[in-house]
Amino acid sequence: MELLEERIQKDGIIRKGNVLKVDSFINHQMDIPLIDEMAKEWKRLFAGKPINKVLTIEASGIGIAALVAREFGVPLVFAKKSMSINLDSNNYCTKVQSFTHNRIYDVIVSQKFLSKDDHVLIIDAFLANGCALLGLLDLVSLAGATVEGIGIAVEKGFQNGGELIRAKGYQLESLAIVDSMDAETGEIIFRH
Amino acid sequence: MELLEERIQKDGIIRKGNVLKVDSFINHQMDIPLIDEMAKEWKRLFAGKPINKVLTIEASGIGIAALVAREFGVPLVFAKKSMSINLDSNNYCTKVQSFTHNRIYDVIVSQKFLSKDDHVLIIDAFLANGCALLGLLDLVSLAGATVEGIGIAVEKGFQNGGELIRAKGYQLESLAIVDSMDAETGEIIFRH
Numbered sequence: 199m200e201l202l203e204e205r206i207q208k209d210g211i212i213r214k215g216n217v218l219k220v221d222s223f224i225n226h227q228m229d230i231p232l233i234d235e236m237a238k239e240w241k242r243l244f245a246g247k248p249i250n251k252v253l254t255i256e257a258s259g260i261g262i263a264a265l266v267a268r269e270f271g272v273p274l275v276f277a278k279k280s281m282s283i284n285l286d287s288n289n290y291c292t293k294v295q296s297f298t299h300n301r302i303y304d305v306i307v308s309q310k311f312l313s314k315d316d317h318v319l320i321i322d323a324f325l326a327n328g329c330a331l332l333g334l335l336d337l338v339s340l341a342g343a344t345v346e347g348i349g350i351a352v353e354k355g356f357q358n359g360g361e362l363i364r365a366k367g368y369q370l371e372s373l374a375i376v377d378s379m380d381a382e383t384g385e386i387i388f389r390h
Numbered sequence: 391m392e393l394l395e396e397r398i399q400k401d402g403i404i405r406k407g408n409v410l411k412v413d414s415f416i417n418h419q420m421d422i423p424l425i426d427e428m429a430k431e432w433k434r435l436f437a438g439k440p441i442n443k444v445l446t447i448e449a450s451g452i453g454i455a456a457l458v459a460r461e462f463g464v465p466l467v468f469a470k471k472s473m474s475i476n477l478d479s480n481n482y483c484t485k486v487q488s489f490t491h492n493r494i495y496d497v498i499v500s501q502k503f504l505s506k507d508d509h510v511l512i513i514d515a516f517l518a519n520g521c522a523l524l525g526l527l528d529l530v531s532l533a534g535a536t537v538e539g540i541g542i543a544v545e546k547g548f549q550n551g552g553e554l555i556r557a558k559g560y561q562l563e564s565l566a567i568v569d570s571m572d573a574e575t576g577e578i579i580f581r582h
């Protein structure tokens with residue numbers, strides 16, 4: 199998606215260790231009109247699919263997914279990290295490794311909000327090694343629900359998450375795929 | 391707000407220990423049209439204020455705040471819990487006690503996204519003892535920004551957070567204030 203690629207080129211910050219910071223418009227400050235355009239693009243890409251629910255994982259994905267759910271006219275469910283006393287014990291549960299925070303989370307979704315009748319669009323801000331996404335796919339599978347598609351804002355094409363997920367046959371639509379980036383020159387090469 | 395009170399009465403679940411679960415429409419599954427109506431109500435309640443940014447704290451608040459930011463036509467900034475390697479060290483930082491998770495978090499916001507020129511509307515899903523909200527107010531104060539108002543979805547009127555915040559002179563608009571609830575009968579009394 200040209201609009202997003204231009205924005206990453208303009209405001210993304212590359213740090214050593216293949217870190218791409220997009221926190222001025224996606225995951226700390228959110229540029230709402232940009233996200234709304236991204237939601238419209240996913241609406242176009244997943245047209246005709248019987249999507250009745252958007253699923254994401256807290257925290258950075260929630261803002262994007264809320265605007266996507268609004269665009270699709272369906273509820274949003276966000277999977278939660280770790281057990282809270284406010285949640286029922288009747289949950290689907292899986293484990294997700296976070297490299298950013300260097301720990302393993304329990305990720306849960308209530309059985310009340312995901313069932314075999316659901317046709318789910320999974321939305322997340324990032325895809326790198328695919329750990330969070332595999333966790334969400336696991337939750338959908340435990341619920342017996344159907345994955346109609348996966349929408350990612352920024353995919354790191356040089357990590358193997360995208361390949362892994364596409365090999366499973368899912369329609370994965372990343373609006374920007376970064377194939378390489380150079381912390382010295384600031385150059386970013388996108389896949390087209 | 392009548393629409394929200396009716397929904398809490400219909401789908402809220404009261405548990406012992408004054409726990410009110412609204413996870414079927416606010417903080418696990420989100421009813422997007424309902425949240426959109428709430429955003430419109432805050433737009434009306436804060437009309438004429440020079441709001442240029444919405445501020446919330448991850449995680450449950452983000453979805454609501456994204457739709458509010460959309461309604462106001464301004465960016466959303468969400469404060470983050472705990473330090474991530476993807477964040478700069480140039481942050482405003484405060485500490486927040488979470489009773490739900492029984493721990494103390496570092497809560498941070500980048501100095502890039504909150505400054506003395508900002509006129510902030512703070513949005514969160516819940517207000518009980520006010521710890522999270524006091525943390526956000528602390529971050530705004532550290533940045534030298536101005537709080538134009540505070541919007542809360544559900545306030546527990548029998549805890550002291552609301553009183554504490556109103557005593558400081560802020561325009562605090564809770565769309566539903568629960569004054570009492572009864573886990574046995576399911577009765578909920580709202581403040582008007």
